[in-house]
Amino acid sequence: MRKRIVDAIAIVVVTVIAIAVSLWLTPMQSVQAVGQTVRVGAAPPSTSWSGPGQVELFGRQLDTTIDFPGPIRPRLELTNLELSGELADLVGPAGDDAARKQAQDELQNALVDGWKRYLIIQVLIVAAVSLLLMGAVVGWQRRSAASSIIVVVIGVVVAAAANVGAVVVTASNAAEQLRAISSIESLVGAATVPGALPANPPPAAAGHVVVIGDSTAAGIGNPPLRDPTSQDTACERTSGAFAVALGRASNWKVTNMACSSATIRAGLLGEQERGGQTLPPQLPAALDAGPAAIIISIGANDVGWSHMIGLCAALPDCGGKASDAYFNQQLETFARDYLVLLTRLRALPNPPTVIINTYYDPLPGGSDCVADLGITDDKIAILHGWLDAMNKVLEQGADAASFPTAKPSFDGHGLCSPDPFVQSIKGNAPLHPTTAGGLAIALADQAALIKAGVK
Structure with missing residues (x-):
């Protein structure tokens, strides 16, 4: 037994x-x-x-x-x-x-x-x-x-x-x-995103580049445009945007359709409410212009990047389980929406060249100038981890779609450097690119466009 x-x-x-x-x-x-x-x-x-x-x-x-x-x-x-x-x-x-x-x-x-x-x-x-x-x-x-x-x-x-x-x-x-x-x-489990792309966009116009995206692409906080349209004003587009610098540094005609606060759902593929206006989706409008290339700067608003920086400064446990879980949840939603965006672009007949911009690091080289705001070196390391995770999604998605990426670097020109490429904490648009920062992004895009063979 x-x-x-x-x-x-x-x-x-x-x-x-x-x-x-x-x-x-x-x-x-x-x-x-x-x-x-x-x-x-x-x-x-x-x-x-x-x-x-x-x-x-x-x-x-x-x-x-x-x-x-x-x-x-x-x-x-x-x-x-x-x-x-x-x-x-x-x-x-x-x-x-x-x-x-x-x-x-x-x-x-x-x-x-x-x-x-x-x-x-x-x-x-x-x-x-x-x-x-x-x-x-x-x-x-x-x-x-x-x-x-x-x-x-x-x-x-x-x-x-x-x-x-x-x-x-x-x-x-x-x-x-x-x-x-x-x-x-x-x-x-990607959610249905409103809006549809034109089934037969017009032929590509040689030398025409359209920029779409968020406040980084709009260039908010810099000097205003000369004779802005009502949409320019609503979207806070400025003369310091990298689209303006790219047009000046090249023979391309560059049109900036980016808008502050834009996300994939509300901005690129769907309508966006901004400045008392209902703005049409950026991507269909860009395709209707028949560009040779489209530059996309998106993701920061989708994951709440500015909010995460503020949260990290305010909370002693930045990077704790709660804030980390919140960021990862936002990043997962962004990955799903990004798949929809990329799939829509790849399904187009004869799509234009698409360049995906990754995001610059606004705080390379230490935290001395923001220590009194609660942002320590340890917190910057956590922010870098979140930024790297967002850029990894952008890069892997672009690779899957066979789209080139542009990777601007602000090394040596972070917030605490003598010559920063980002606006100060007390500036019009804290941590957003200055006009010099916009030029640095434009040069990265120019190199990507030339490598992709855009005429």
């Missing part, structure tokens, strides 16, 4: 270990759909009986908005996502329902196939691991050959049965949820 109890305990322990090891060892399965490579596997087991899966996008680990049954849910990796023109079948053109349905079926079938292959391999690994462990147990007990075979077979069968009940049955139900994914955007 005592031996049977020991055997039962050993079988239970082996079963638990085999299932845990299998979930760790089973390789993610690569599938091809609509020109993409997506890796499918399992997220870490959950204690709840239903909930979201996981998806990795532009270096961020996100929860899916789709709930899956069971404690074992899909994990999807999109780190090598290629935002190719084949995505046009998923997002446009309007009315091409047959092509869209075919692309959706291809994506759904590929995801389900990858998930099923993952589960088959996981079952085989459970059997192999339980066989090895049970063999080790009976070897340690020095049983007879016949007794050892019986115990090993029972152990493997119990482990396989438990795995089928605890993992395979519940996980296989996730296939239906995977069939609800109709696009790359819905896979990551």
Whole structure:
């Protein structure tokens, strides 16, 4: 009787270990759909009986908005996502329902196939691991050959049965949820962003560059434009904007459509309320101008970057769990919206050259001049971490879409330097670029445009 109890305990322990090891060892399965490579596997087991899966996008680990049954849910990796023109079948053109349905079926079938292959391999690994462990147990007990075979077979069968009940049955139900994914955007739970891009934008005009984006691109806080339009005034566009410097330093005609406070949802793809006006979405307006290139400066407002700097200065626990969680939540929403923006651009027929700007560091070289405001070197290190995370999303998304990036550097010209490229804390627009800072950004964009072959 005592031996049977020991055997039962050993079988239970082996079963638990085999299932845990299998979930760790089973390789993610690569599938091809609509020109993409997506890796499918399992997220870490959950204690709840239903909930979201996981998806990795532009270096961020996100929860899916789709709930899956069971404690074992899909994990999807999109780190090598290629935002190719084949995505046009998923997002446009309007009315091409047959092509869209075919692309959706291809994506759904590929995801389900990858998930099923993952589960088959996981079952085989459970059997192999339980066989090895049970063999080790009976070897340690020095049983007879016949007794050892019986115990090993029972152990493997119990482990396989438990795995089928605890993992395979519940996980296989996730296939239906995977069939609800109709696009790359819905896979990551990207929200529908208002507005549509022109289906057939006019031909590119050689030498015309349009800048769209936020207050960094608008150049707020610098000297005003000569003869500004009502939109210029509402958006706080100035003569110190990098678009103005780029036009002066090159033969390109540069149009600045950027607007202070713009985000992807309210500014680039959707209307924006600013200065008592309802402003049209920047990206459709830029495309209607038929530019040879579009420069995009976006993300700071989407993640609440200015708010995070103020929060870090005010709170003694800057970088604590609460502020870090808030920033990461904002960054995840931005990654989803950024995917929508990039996908829309890649789905355009004959799109213009697109340059994605990353953000400069306003505080390189120490914190002496802002120490009395509560911004210490430790806090600057935390701000640098947040800034790097935002720029990583921008860079990885641009790489996925095959768009060049421009990376302006303010090294040696930070806020506390003798010759700062950012406005002072007491300036019109604290930490925003000065006219000299705008020129530094313009030179980075000029180099990116020349490298991209923009005429």
